[in-house]
Amino acid sequence: xxxxxxxxxxxxxxxVLLLVLVLSFSIIYVxxxxxxNSEGLHVSIVELYSADNDLIRYGDYFFEVEDDVIESVISLxxxxxxSDEIGIRxxxxxxxxDGNILIYNNDDDNLNxxxxxxxxxxxxxxxxxxKYAKPIVYNGKDKSYIIGFCSNDSDNLYLYSSNVGIVVxxxxxxxxxxxxxxxxxxxxxxxxxxxxNSNGLMGVIDMxxxxxxxxxxxxxxxxxxxxxxxxxxxxxxNVVDIKNEKLLKDNYQYISYNKGYYYVMKNNxxxxxxxGLNPLSDFVIEHNINELDFREENYLRTKKIGYKYYVWNNxxxxxxxxxxxxxFANKKLEKKESFRVIGTSDYIYTYDNGTLMLYDDGFEEExxxxxxxxxxxxxxxxxxxxxxxxxxxxRSNSKEKExxxxxxxxxxxxxxxxxxxxxTDNYMVYLNSDNKYLYIVDFNGKxxxxxxxxxxxxYNDYLVxxxxxxxIVIE
Numbered sequence: 415x416x417x418x419x420x421x422x423x424x425x426x427x428x429x430v431l432l433l434v435l436v437l438s439f440s441i442i443y444v445x446x447x448x449x450x451n452s453e454g455l456h457v458s459i460v461e462l463y464s465a466d467n468d469l470i471r472y473g474d475y476f477f478e479v480e481d482d483v484i485e486s487v488i489s490l491x492x493x494x495x496x497s498d499e500i501g502i503r504x505x506x507x508x509x510x511x512d513g514n515i516l517i518y519n520n521d522d523d524n525l526n527x528x529x530x531x532x533x534x535x536x537x538x539x540x541x542x543x544x545k546y547a548k549p550i551v552y553n554g555k556d557k558s559y560i561i562g563f564c565s566n567d568s569d570n571l572y573l574y575s576s577n578v579g580i581v582v583x584x585x586x587x588x589x590x591x592x593x594x595x596x597x598x599x600x601x602x603x604x605x606x607x608x609x610x611n612s613n614g615l616m617g618v619i620d621m622x623x624x625x626x627x628x629x630x631x632x633x634x635x636x637x638x639x640x641x642x643x644x645x646x647x648x649x650x651x652n653v654v655d656i657k658n659e660k661l662l663k664d665n666y667q668y669i670s671y672n673k674g675y676y677y678v679m680k681n682n683x684x685x686x687x688x689x690g691l692n693p694l695s696d697f698v699i700e701h702n703i704n705e706l707d708f709r710e711e712n713y714l715r716t717k718k719i720g721y722k723y724y725v726w727n728n729x730x731x732x733x734x735x736x737x738x739x740x741x742f743a744n745k746k747l748e749k750k751e752s753f754r755v756i757g758t759s760d761y762i763y764t765y766d767n768g769t770l771m772l773y774d775d776g777f778e779e780e781x782x783x784x785x786x787x788x789x790x791x792x793x794x795x796x797x798x799x800x801x802x803x804x805x806x807x808x809r810s811n812s813k814e815k816e817x818x819x820x821x822x823x824x825x826x827x828x829x830x831x832x833x834x835x836x837x838t839d840n841y842m843v844y845l846n847s848d849n850k851y852l853y854i855v856d857f858n859g860k861x862x863x864x865x866x867x868x869x870x871x872x873y874n875d876y877l878v879x880x881x882x883x884x885x886i887v888i889e
Contacts, residue, residue, distance in 0.1 A: 456889040457841055457854050457862040462492025463883040471873045472507045472515050475530070476883060479504075484517065487530065490876070492883060495533065502528060502535055506599075508551060508560035512576040516560050520547045525563060525572060527580075539580045541572065550588065553601040555638045561602065561621065564588045571607070573621050583623040589616055591636050592709065603636035606656060618642065618656065627658045635709055637671045639689050645708070653691060661691050668703060675716040679703065686716060686725055686742065694723050695742040701727060713737075717758050719775045722748070726756045741777060749777070757793065765792040770805070783824050796834065798842055799859040802827065804834050831855055835872050840888060843872060852877065854886060 463469075467480040469488070475495070478486040483501035486494055503526075504517040510529065516538070518527040525544040528535045546566035550573075552559055562573035562580075571583040589608040590600035602608070606618045611629040618627035618634065627634075633645035641653050641661060650665035653676070668679035676687040677699075684699035701714070717724045726739040739756055741749040754766035761780075762773040770792055772781040785807075793815070794806040801822045806815055817834065819827040831844035831853040841862060844853045852870050854863045863886075867879035877884040 455840055455856050455862060458887050458889060459854070459863050459865050459877065459884050460887050461882060461884050463488050463494070465881045465883070467881060469878045469881060469883055471876065471878075473509045473513075475515065476876075476878070477504075477507065482519075484535075488883060492885075496530070496535070498535075504528075506549060508549060509558065510574070510576060511552075511559045514576070516574065518547070518549070518563070520544070527574070538574075541580070541582075544568075544570075544572070547572075548598060548600055550590070550600045550602060550607070552605055553592075553603060554605075561605075561607070564600065571609075571623075573607075573623070575621050578622065581622050583619070585612075586619070586623070589634065603638050604640045604642070604656075606636075608634045608636060608642075626656055627654070633708060635671070637676075638674065641691075643669050643671060643676075643708075670708065670714070672714060672716070677701075677714050684714075686723060693745065695725070695740070695745055695747065698747050699725060699740055700738060715756075715758075717762075719762070724758075724762070724777070726753075757795075759794045760797045761795045763792070763795050765789075770795070783820055796837065798834060798837070799855060799857045802829075802859075804829075831861070836874070841886075843886075845870060845872075852879070 463476075465478045465486075465488070467478050467485060469476045470479055474490055476488045477484050478488065482505070483503055485497070485501055487496040489495050502517065503519045503521060505519045507515050507517045510516050514532070515530040516527060517530065517535070518525065523543060523545050525541045525547045527538040529538050544563075544565050547563045548565065549563055550561040552561050560574060562571060564571050569585050569587045571586050571588060573581045573583060575581060587610045588600060589610050591603045591608070592601045593599070594601065606620055606626055608616055609619055610616050613629070615629040616631045616634045617625060617629040619625055627642070631644045632647055632649070635643050637643065641655055644652055644654055646652070646665060651667070651669040652665050653661040653669060655661060666678050666680055667682070670677045674689045676691060677684050678687055679701070680697050682703065683697040684701050685693055685697040686695040686699070687693055713727045715726050721743060723742045724739065725742070727737040736752050736754055737756060739751045739753060740747060753764040756762070756764045762777065764771045768785050768789065770783040770785060771779060772783070772795065774780045788809050789807045790810045792805055792807045796804040798804050798819070803820045804817055805820060806817050808815060819829045821827055829844070832846035832851070833844060834842055835845050836843035842855050842857070844855060845851070846853075849870055850866060850868065852865050852867070853861055855861055865877070865879060865884070869880055871878040875886045877886065
């Protein structure tokens with residue numbers, strides 16, 4: 415009996431000791447966190463390199479450039495890895511598939527290309543009589559790299575391969591998935607090229623010019639899933655893989671693609687499909703087929719929130735008539751509503767006639783903010799410090815984007831730091847109105863660091879200020 419009692423006392427003592435230890439560690443952890451929060455986030459701006467000329471970032475390097483000539487190359491840790499007194503002329507630079515950088519110029523109608531391998535520049539090729547050379551860039555989901563070049567005055571393609579060098583494919587016209595007029599660059603969504611023959615029919619070739627899908631379609635566009643939406647000779651649509659095998663059992667009236675979603679039309683109604691071409695809704699979305707553009711983003715937008723899919727008709731920049739919003743759950747239409755503009759950033763929101771409405775994940779009204787009716791459209795709503803919202807907008811008949819700030823009581827604020835240029839999980843970066851001061855601010859509105867300069871460029875965690883290279887470092 416005494417032994418049993420003694421064992422019981424020992425057991426209770428051990429349990430009490432364990433509880434004391436757990437409580438002690440909990441108190442220590444809370445005090446440590448409280449101390450960390452009271453001390454706040456420490457961020458500094460560290461200078462890495464001082465240059466004499468402009469610094470431009472390309473991949474994992476910064477090029478020092480003067481009058482379109484590369485004078486030196488600096489690594490991300492601020493070390494000069496290449497310097498050449500003669501210099502190399504360039505027009506643009508792009509990452510290659512193998513992680514190097516391809517630089518080209520089109521001087522005197524010659525296409526001259528070099529590859530920087532991390533140590534030096536290698537002369538790749540020089541082809542004469544190539545006017546108006548245009549880069550062709552693969553714009554994938556996870557990476558982008560240069561494929562080659564085409565020219566405005568010929569049907570020749572100049573395709574780059576790290577193993578082979580340059581392959582000239584004669585009498586073959588490129589059909590790009592998109593074209594950036596500002597950058598003068600053609601973009602493709604897959605690692606193969608859509609081309610057109612002399613009869614106007616389209617097919618697909620690889621980077622060596624080998625035919626992968628023969629010339630049998632009226633139109634083709636590539637998707638980021640490495641499939642192809644094809645238009646048959648009878649104007650019906652389907653999706654095929656690189657082996658030209660159909661991925662949908664039936665042909666359809668129309669198919670378009672946007673950011674991992676397919677919009678499939680039958681009998682003038684659209685259904686939503688996922689990237690694996692599985693149906694996510696019935697054929698119930700109303701849309702005017704005349705507004706659909708095969709090679710553009712086509713008004714239709716989709717966002718998944720939880721297990722629901724939101725689909726709305728709005729291109730965000732051009733048309734501002736009333737747009738329908740469809741909410742699907744388990745393939746069935748749960749709700750349909752109509753709004754003037756709808757978008758997503760940090761919030762789901764609509765804007766109509768001076769009223770900004772914010773919604774929660776269930777599309778329930780969360781907050782309503784009233785604005786001057788001069789605001790034509792709102793393009794982004796971002797949550798910044800102290801629950802303040804940064805709202806990007808355009809006034810009527812203006813092409814200049816403006817930003818205003820609203821506190822949690824819907825008061826319009828003048829943000830003392832300027833306009834938001836970068837937001838991370840730890841801090842935000844602002845530039846003042848004349849782009850002379852850069853501020854790093856935490857989510858409580860506390861200034862963590864700042865710097866002044868006449869020319870300020872932000873490359874994620876790297877800053878180029880008056881030809882000097884800096885990095886934002888969390889201590």
